Amino acid sequence: MKQGKASIRFEQPPEVVAAASVVGKKEGEGPLGACFDEIEQDPMAGQDNWEAAESELQKRAAETAIRKAAVGKSRIRYIFAGDLLGQGIATSFGMAGLGIPVFGLYGACSTMGESLHLGAMTVAGNCAEYVLCATSSHFGSAEKQFRFPLEYGNQRPLSATWTVTGAGAVVLGRQGGTVRITGATAGKIVDYGIKDSMNMGAAMAPAAADTIYRNLVDFGLEPGYYDKIITGDLGTVGKEILLQLLKDKNMDIEKQHMDCGLEIYDNEKQDTHAGGSGCGCSATVLAAMILPQMEKRKWRRVLFVPTGALLSTVSFNEGQSVPGIAHGISLEY
Amino acid sequence: MKQGKASIRFEQPPEVVAAASVVGKKEGEGPLGACFDEIEQDPMAGQDNWEAAESELQKRAAETAIRKAAVGKSRIRYIFAGDLLGQGIATSFGMAGLGIPVFGLYGACSTMGESLHLGAMTVAGNCAEYVLCATSSHFGSAEKQFRFPLEYGNQRPLSATWTVTGAGAVVLGRQGGTVRITGATAGKIVDYGIKDSMNMGAAMAPAAADTIYRNLVDFGLEPGYYDKIITGDLGTVGKEILLQLLKDKNMDIEKQHMDCGLEIYDNEKQDTHAGGSGCGCSATVLAAMILPQMEKRKWRRVLFVPTGALLSTVSFNEGQSVPGIAHGISLEY
Numbered sequence: 001m002k003q004g005k006a007s008i009r010f011e012q013p014p015e016v017v018a019a020a021s022v023v024g025k026k027e028g029e030g031p032l033g034a035c036f037d038e039i040e041q042d043p044m045a046g047q048d049n050w051e052a053a054e055s056e057l058q059k060r061a062a063e064t065a066i067r068k069a070a071v072g073k074s075r076i077r078y079i080f081a082g083d084l085l086g087q088g089i090a091t092s093f094g095m096a097g098l099g100i101p102v103f104g105l106y107g108a109c110s111t112m113g114e115s116l117h118l119g120a121m122t123v124a125g126n127c128a129e130y131v132l133c134a135t136s137s138h139f140g141s142a143e144k145q146f147r148f149p150l151e152y153g154n155q156r157p158l159s160a161t162w163t164v165t166g167a168g169a170v171v172l173g174r175q176g177g178t179v180r181i182t183g184a185t186a187g188k189i190v191d192y193g194i195k196d197s198m199n200m201g202a203a204m205a206p207a208a209a210d211t212i213y214r215n216l217v218d219f220g221l222e223p224g225y226y227d228k229i230i231t232g233d234l235g236t237v238g239k240e241i242l243l244q245l246l247k248d249k250n251m252d253i254e255k256q257h258m259d260c261g262l263e264i265y266d267n268e269k270q271d272t273h274a275g276g277s278g279c280g281c282s283a284t285v286l287a288a289m290i291l292p293q294m295e296k297r298k299w300r301r302v303l304f305v306p307t308g309a310l311l312s313t314v315s316f317n318e319g320q321s322v323p324g325i326a327h328g329i330s331l332e333y
Numbered sequence: 334m335k336q337g338k339a340s341i342r343f344e345q346p347p348e349v350v351a352a353a354s355v356v357g358k359k360e361g362e363g364p365l366g367a368c369f370d371e372i373e374q375d376p377m378a379g380q381d382n383w384e385a386a387e388s389e390l391q392k393r394a395a396e397t398a399i400r401k402a403a404v405g406k407s408r409i410r411y412i413f414a415g416d417l418l419g420q421g422i423a424t425s426f427g428m429a430g431l432g433i434p435v436f437g438l439y440g441a442c443s444t445m446g447e448s449l450h451l452g453a454m455t456v457a458g459n460c461a462e463y464v465l466c467a468t469s470s471h472f473g474s475a476e477k478q479f480r481f482p483l484e485y486g487n488q489r490p491l492s493a494t495w496t497v498t499g500a501g502a503v504v505l506g507r508q509g510g511t512v513r514i515t516g517a518t519a520g521k522i523v524d525y526g527i528k529d530s531m532n533m534g535a536a537m538a539p540a541a542a543d544t545i546y547r548n549l550v551d552f553g554l555e556p557g558y559y560d561k562i563i564t565g566d567l568g569t570v571g572k573e574i575l576l577q578l579l580k581d582k583n584m585d586i587e588k589q590h591m592d593c594g595l596e597i598y599d600n601e602k603q604d605t606h607a608g609g610s611g612c613g614c615s616a617t618v619l620a621a622m623i624l625p626q627m628e629k630r631k632w633r634r635v636l637f638v639p640t641g642a643l644l645s646t647v648s649f650n651e652g653q654s655v656p657g658i659a660h661g662i663s664l665e666y
């Protein structure tokens with residue numbers, strides 16, 4: 001393993017063996033509707049509440065990815081998974097039934113990057129043949145956790161994003177795929193003092209800028225090395241800030257940049273304001289769009305950078321700022 | 334790396350370079366009082382609220398461990414850390430200032446085991462020279478998060494445990510210590526359908542039994558191989574259940590078994606009922622008692638098994654059970 005100051009390049013890159021996405025009705029009606037493995041029309045996914053529904057989506061995504069990987073569930077050694085809810089209950093109840101050891105993660109909406117980073121290190125370090133990386137989010141459970149009761153019908157500012165109802169799962173292995181994780185840049189916690197919980201894009205953009213900058217500098221690359229540099233859920237507001245922050249450092253990624261939160265909905269028609277967000281946003285777009293585009297060789301090199309805003313209602317109510325974190329994963333065909 | 338069915342044995346075992354513990358007043362008055370690196374008398378640790386106090390303890394434990402490791406902060410490549418609070422805010426705000434990439438974890442009170450497992454795989458897999466593993470808990474922030482306002486003064490049943498105010502941190506490295514992590518058994522989520530949030534010991538005991546059983550079977554060991562088999566925070570109730578569950582499988586660990594939750598307080602004098610609990614419980618006992626006993630060669634082989642109960646107030650209020658998880662770490666002098 002070669003290590004840049006903050007980045008790691010895998011000598012034997014783990015491969016993406018399979019990926020799966022399960023989303024809700026609204027996501028199914030968006031521009032990527034045709035690309036998901038499953039669209040669940042029922043917001044409760046047949047369960048009694050939103051949290052259990054989110055667990056159900058995560059379980060289905062995991063099971064679908066494992067089935068598509070076709071290596072047998074017993075060969076998946078570890079699960080790296082997380083979600084947005086307090087104490088990660090969507091993951092605990094979603095993954096319990098699989099009977100595979102679980103490492104519970106919390107990186108807010110950056111969790112898919114965290115899980116891929118940890119999963120890739122585990123496979124590359126020869127500690128597992130196959131691992132599963134998964135995350136989920138659910139509009140209902142997230143609004144209940146972080147904001148207002150849905151019944152309250154509060155107005156959302158245009159800077160607010162819409163939490164994706166969906167789960168994504170990826171099986172990584174030593175071999176068996178065409179897309180490989182060639183390197184990764186772990187996220188530092190970056191705090192610009194943003195205190196507006198309705199403007200997560202602004203809170204996360206500095207962390208994304210930091211991770212992208214370190215990835216390119218550590219590996220001695222120009223932005224053009226990547227066909228795409230894809231952030232998680234910065235949305236319209238965060239995207240602008242990201243591009244400006246990097247321009248201030250003489251790094252122009254405008255041509256390469258894409259944001260999962262701006263791909264998953266038609267913001268104008270679907271009234272999703274600044275775009276999609278949530279752990280499930282980058283995870284489902286990865287499985288439904290990014291990896292397929294790479295497998296079709298439309299993109300050969302992608303820097304995938306899920307972004308997270310580190311807050312809880314407790315920290316927010318106590319007047320704390322909202323630090324951001326972003327984990328960068330280099331994907332190559 | 335040799336892999337048992339659920340366990341891994343490291344060919345080049347990572348070493349414990351340094352460890353540190355910072356606790357509150359009550360823990361300082363307990364039987365291990367003389368062993369902690371720092372006893373903070375102020376429940377607020379000079380901060381404005383309990384959550385910030387917990388962050389402060391975690392930060393101090395991390396800084397002390399890094400100082401004791403004497404390898405220079407810049408060589409600590411990753412932090413693996415978590416806590417009990419929703420969205421891991423004690424960790425986010427505690428670790429933000431260190432400027433080291435962070436992988437946020439959630440394994441409830443088993444988090445120290447999860448962080449050591451991930452940290453050890455990362456070092457053993459040649460992905461980092463040094464890493465920091467840390468967790469924390471705080472009586473005030475945990476009661477606020479999970480139970481009743483402290484001012485309410487509710488009666489606690491005798492099966493209830495007392496959340497430890499404290500943080501523990503460990504620096505792992507390729508070399509530089511005397512105690513090594515020779516292997517690990519990752520935790521599965523085990524659900525016996527327990528629904529009593531005031532009896533966490535009963536919820537976690539089946540997971541501890543599962544992990545200990547798999548560790549011994551995977552490595553072909555008898556319980557007597559270990560000088561001590563040390564669970565995290567089963568307390569008096571969970572300890573009995575653990576011993577019985579393993580006896581039912583013809584495995585008797587009574588001679589070796591110890592529980593961090595039963596070591597940190599004098600339950601009779603300190604009115605802590607079933608014992609101590611929280612991420613900080615096993616983490617501080619590891620740093621203050623277990624590792625020092627090993628360094629003095631009183632114990633040469635220890636199986637360290639932090640135990641966690643996977644619930645949130647939301648899952649509890651929705652009538653969900655409380656599954657358990659336990660991560661097993663083999664420590665050898």
